[in-house]
Amino acid sequence: MIPALTLAAALLLTPVTAPAAPALTWHDCATPDTAKRLQCAELPVPGARLRLTRLPALDPAQRIGSLLVNPGGPGGSGADVVGYGGLGLATPEFAQLNQRFDIVGFDPRGVGGSSPAIECGPMHDPAVSRFPADDAGYERLVAHNREVGLTCSGPRNPDTGTVAEDVERIRLALGEERISWLGVSYGTEIGALYAARHPEHVRAMVLDGAVDHGLPMRRAILDEAAATEHGLLRFAQWCAGPGVCGDDLLARYDDLMAHGAPSRQLGRRATPEELAAGVYAHLYFPQLWPRLAEAVRAAPEDASALTAAMPFTSPEYPAYRSVGCQDFPAPFTGPADLRRLADRVRQVAPHSWRYSEFWDFATGCLGWPVPAENPPHPEPVRGAPPILVVGGEHDPATPLTWAHSLSTRIHGSVLLTHDEDGHTGVYNSACVRRHEAAYLISGTPGTTPQTRSLPCQKG
Template sequence: MIPALALAATLLVAPVATPAAPALTWRDCATPQTAQRLQCAELDVPGATLRLARLPALDPAGRIGSLLVNPGGPGGSGADVVGYGGLGLATPEFAELNQRFDIIGFDPRGVGGSTPAVTCGPVHDPAVSRFPADDAGYARLAAHNRDVGLGCRGPRDVDTATVAEDVERIRLAIGEERISWLGASYGTEIGALYAARHPQHVRAMVLDGAVDHALPMRRAVLDAAAATEDALLRFARWCAGSCGDDVLARYDALMTTGAPSAQLGRHATPEELAAGVYSHLYFPQLWPRLADALRAAPADASALTSAMPFGSAEYPAYRAVGCQDFPSPFTGPADLRRTADRVREAAPHSWRYSEFWDFASGCLGWPVPAANPPHAEPVRGAPPILVVGGEHDPATPLTWARSLAARIERSVLLTYAEDGHTGVYNSACARSHEAAYLISGTPGTTPQTRSLPCQKG
């Protein structure tokens, strides 16, 4: 096995020729916990073997084709999503998708059950702040990240441009002339890049919780910080009316002192606690649990630290892939501190954690140049694509959906008012529009209108 991060990659700037892939051999792989019709397969791609899972269409006579899904990340397992009914696949709004499509999820190279997997030493060190106060702290952060990168192992070329070509290899292996795509969050980046490079092989595509890869990192950092702050304030207003508590005051107090965590076996830092809170903002269904966690945190913050992303199994892949796509923009300690000051202005409460600061600070000192740094690749020649954005998404701001849609010829923008990250997880209205579009292949409006609203409630 070669060191995944010891080899520099070349930025792909034009469509590449993808060699034919062998046909897949599907086998039954259902367990008592998964869908009973679940099938699995493996596909060899250059430098890796991808794990795939499929739910064959329940109505073979009415089958439309194959719907590929990706739940986001980087590092999310599409095979597990299909097997366990994630990404809204078990909701009433998506029932007809199960009838009309072979639904296929895959683990991108380095992720989940694909081999070899990305493995790293400890990515997170609580003693190394992502907001270094001085030059020495900046040097510690850069050295830590460099050591992490040098210690990672796994497949080469884990950037999203390579993953998009793996999607084309999957299309060839399943024998479809055109595929449909449902991507959430980071899955929108994969989908948009695939559509830019293989528009003739797209039948329909939903990009929900859009990531606009054309945005410069500094802009993305500030946008993401502001979106996280908005979500935290909306949670606080909800709790003032629904749980009778000033959770924002509780949050701010924790940010000054940290808190003990039995789960960690030590005192949790404010940055760790902020990350644990952030994870709860994705789903309003978790807000009551978050309120309870904040009340309990001064005595034991385990409910928060158990939710922070740093300890998750997918975090090494999240960092390794992320640094290939979202490199640090900082030119030195003073530059980082200036940007950090702007983040504090955009997010006076929640500034200690947002995802694009995690990329910007976590990729500082990364030992391999980014293979797929932010750049624009307009989509032309594809059928109308449905781009979905939420007014109060804590991770992918609505402005990103708007700017991405502007770069996709004939795209339609669907907006929803509910809280939480992505419509597919948080809006029945969005799911209904997405399902109708994926089945019909038309987004329900004319290219001249180019927008659809979901009303809350």
């Protein structure tokens, strides 16, 4: 663990180019709760040790190679996803992936079971608003974020650029000439950066729920705020359907945002910003919408179901914030500038403006004591095989426009779109999973050079 007072200096060190990675030593690590054939390993990288898990191909004679997966975040554990059958790995559409690939998950540096872990002191103060109304509130936010950042300890260079180089170290340790990749949400950023820097070592790559790191922060903030608003309106529209909720959930939501609500889970009254974050977490998966409707109805008496879902106190949040501030720094030049952009956010998201992830990054990284190592910038991908970029028309977290713009930066890529609700196709669309599995197995996206897009539609 790096002492807190030296974290800033340590993070500014230039990443060390590692020699050829040692071969991995796998051992059985299955438990009653995990896949029976689960194997585990650790890989030393400069400044950290990475935790990996693997499900060996069920049909060794037809094995294609290693498929690396990342579930997003920042802060998501790829090792756990593989161990517990997440990321659609247990669905019928992905059955052939289990047959043909060694499926490999890893915890990026600072995340999950990798060591040292990113650890911080208390990160959330309900008295500090992410929408400060005046200069004094702005200064409180800056001071709070700086104090939080100075409590953090962890590995050197947790930024995505360094993580992409760790992926190359994993490839070498696996002994693979080329790897296949399935990344969702933030995992698309890791994958795209790896492909930009090591295109010759990509066999096939799915980037689902695309994040375009080439977009300026201000553009990304407004794009995502509008997408979150759209997701909330889609939920409200669903709820208003015959025989579903039977009342106006959007009006109930607006009333919560105006007044806040008590939460037994917190032991105090929840702020509107906390409630909005809890609602947002449910928009990812339409399967959770019935539960969200019940939570919104119950919130005036007890909002525990909403506050339990907000990210600010989750175990992954220190890594989410620490990595996020390396990749998505605050763009504000001062309090007046923040208020101007906040007004724009309110315009594009008149109901849901109190929480979206890129606003959380921007305001949470304001005053962060460590300069960003990997701020937004374009890194075009050339020389890789055709890469499949996936975006959803109703994704509340990664707007379809990001999939379009990322696809234009990846030479020869194919864009797959879907019209399901929720975040990413892999979690919400059987059609998308079928396309992704077929592509990963064949290595070809099923289009001609003249047709660089594919649709997935309901039914």
